[in-house]
Amino acid sequence: MQLERLADTFFNLQVMQQYLPKIVEGFFITIQIALAVVLAGIASGLLLALVRAFRIKALNFFIILCVDILRALPPLVLIIGFYFALPAIGIRMSAWVATWLALSLVLMAFAEEIFWAGILAVPKGQWEAARSTGLSFVQTLTDVVMPQAVRLTIPPLTNRTIAITKGTALGAVVAVGEILYQAQTAYSFSYNPSPLVLGAVAYLILFIPVVYFGRWVETRFAWKR
Amino acid sequence: MSGDRPILEVRGLHKSFGHLEVLKGIDLAVRKGELVFVIGPSGSGKSTLLRCCNRLEEPSSGSILVEGVDVMAPGTNINAVRRRIGMVFQSFNLYPHLDALGNVSLALRKVVGQSRAEAELAGQAALERVGLAEKANSFPNELSGGQQQRVAIARALALQPAILLFDEPTSALDPELVGSVLAVMRELRESGMTMVVVSHEMRFARSAADRVIFMDHGLIVEQGTPEKLFNAPDHQRIKDFIASIEH
Numbered sequence: 001m002q003l004e005r006l007a008d009t010f011f012n013l014q015v016m017q018q019y020l021p022k023i024v025e026g027f028f029i030t031i032q033i034a035l036a037v038v039l040a041g042i043a044s045g046l047l048l049a050l051v052r053a054f055r056i057k058a059l060n061f062f063i064i065l066c067v068d069i070l071r072a073l074p075p076l077v078l079i080i081g082f083y084f085a086l087p088a089i090g091i092r093m094s095a096w097v098a099t100w101l102a103l104s105l106v107l108m109a110f111a112e113e114i115f116w117a118g119i120l121a122v123p124k125g126q127w128e129a130a131r132s133t134g135l136s137f138v139q140t141l142t143d144v145v146m147p148q149a150v151r152l153t154i155p156p157l158t159n160r161t162i163a164i165t166k167g168t169a170l171g172a173v174v175a176v177g178e179i180l181y182q183a184q185t186a187y188s189f190s191y192n193p194s195p196l197v198l199g200a201v202a203y204l205i206l207f208i209p210v211v212y213f214g215r216w217v218e219t220r221f222a223w224k225r
Numbered sequence: 226m227s228g229d230r231p232i233l234e235v236r237g238l239h240k241s242f243g244h245l246e247v248l249k250g251i252d253l254a255v256r257k258g259e260l261v262f263v264i265g266p267s268g269s270g271k272s273t274l275l276r277c278c279n280r281l282e283e284p285s286s287g288s289i290l291v292e293g294v295d296v297m298a299p300g301t302n303i304n305a306v307r308r309r310i311g312m313v314f315q316s317f318n319l320y321p322h323l324d325a326l327g328n329v330s331l332a333l334r335k336v337v338g339q340s341r342a343e344a345e346l347a348g349q350a351a352l353e354r355v356g357l358a359e360k361a362n363s364f365p366n367e368l369s370g371g372q373q374q375r376v377a378i379a380r381a382l383a384l385q386p387a388i389l390l391f392d393e394p395t396s397a398l399d400p401e402l403v404g405s406v407l408a409v410m411r412e413l414r415e416s417g418m419t420m421v422v423v424s425h426e427m428r429f430a431r432s433a434a435d436r437v438i439f440m441d442h443g444l445i446v447e448q449g450t451p452e453k454l455f456n457a458p459d460h461q462r463i464k465d466f467i468a469s470i471e472h
């Protein structure tokens with residue numbers, strides 16, 4: 001009896017069937033935001049770290065300040081700020097953009113720190129050897145230092161990226177139609193939590209391969225040195 | 226350029242780190258084909274002297290000329306001058322992400338502007354000169370210390386420098402590997418390469434150096450032939466120093 005009730009509540013096939021298309025729609029929107037966040041966040045984080053390598057004092061002060069603030073703020077605060085507060089000063093963006101921008105900025109900040117740590121971890125002798133053969137500062141950075149720094153960077157960066165892309169679920173708060181939002185909406189229409197179960201399954205399908213990929217990357221790059 | 230012009234000319238070189246004056250007026254001229262040995266106690270400024278020559282350290286005052294080109298002049302393209310000054314480090318500093326050939330040919334491609342094929346041909350020739358032709362595709366972590374240092378020498382040689390600077394090239398090596406590196410240096414000397422070598426390998430200095438320079442506290446205390454400096458120096462300090470090294 002109990003078991004039947006449980007199945008009816010959480011695994012109601014009829015409800016699931018009805019809302020599956022919505023969850024699938026949310027699945028693809030989640031993928032879309034996640035990919036856009038990964039691209040923008042890592043690219044801009046890398047760029048900031050490269051700029052920081054020039055060690056221009058005033059600029060670096062500014063970079064460090066921004067990065068520290070972004071790392072300290074909960075991403076949800078940024079999303080809500082962008083979506084609800086910025087219109088007050090005339091800056092309007094869609095919920096999708098607010099979510100994407102907030103998560104990208106947070107990933108940028110963490111990626112910058114990780115890349116910078118990688119750059120610092122390359123011994124000074126590498127710079128000196130390269131410069132002594134006539135390579136310029138920029139050539140040394142791109143051809144000698146970064147290939148080594150990136151290798152050190154990949155495991156922590158993969159972990160951080162996974163953590164931040166899971167934050168796409170925060171978009172539900174501002175009604176981005178990603179997985180959690182679809183599941184929640186379906187739940188409130190059907191008075192049945194089965195869509196939430198469906199949503200959880202969708203997250204697992206999406207992120208378990210990513211987690212395994214992260215583990216693979218970690219072991220692969222741990223051996224090579 | 227005239228034949229008697231020194232390859233390297235250092236005049237009145239001073240270098241301070243903050244309040245610490247490390248070089249207190251060095252004058253030095255190295256002729257073409259000469260092998261100059263630099264010895265002296267730890268902290269006397271030997272490394273700093275070498276590193277000023279290619280401006281890895283910025284001299285505080287004085288001038289440095291390489292093949293007559295003022296290294297310090299505002300109009301000088303330092304990267305072009307550095308091509309002419311090879312440097313070999315105590316810790317090899319090979320690029321761990323590139324194989325031996327990649328290490329040797331990187332600057333040929335990036336600085337000289339050769340195509341990959343040209344650079345690899347020249348790089349292979351340089352590896353051959355140090356006896357490591359068959360290790361072209363080995364990565365640094367697959368090579369012994371002695372082989373790594375020889376690759377580092379090939380990396381400097383590939384650019385066809387006018388002068389090679391060695392900063393304790395054998396100090397990080399196990400004793401049984403030292404010989405292979407010294408053999409390469411001896412071969413270079415015989416082929417007429419101009420070299421400045423900071424090292425404690427006194428036996429090598431005796432047999433290969435044209436001139437030995439003793440530095441202490443940022444100054445050249447005495448210089449002369451190996452026989453003179455090792456057997457009958459004017460300064461007691463040098464006798465003591467050499468005794469301490471040769472035990």
Ligand SMILES: Nc1ncnc2c1ncn2[C@@H]1O[C@H](COP(=O)(O)OP(=O)(O)OP(=O)(O)O)[C@@H](O)[C@H]1O
Nearest residue numbers: 242243245247265266267268269270271272273274
């Ligand atoms: N970047 C630096 N900043 C501050 N002080 C330095 C720096 N580099 C060298 N020194 C100091 O300059 C002095 C000379 O150093 P240098 O490395 O030239 O000596 P050395 O003769 O090569 O000694 P060793 O035989 O130990 O290699 C030392 O007192 C050292 O501590």
Ligand SMILES: [Mg+2]
Nearest residue numbers: 271272273392
């Ligand atoms: Mg030294």
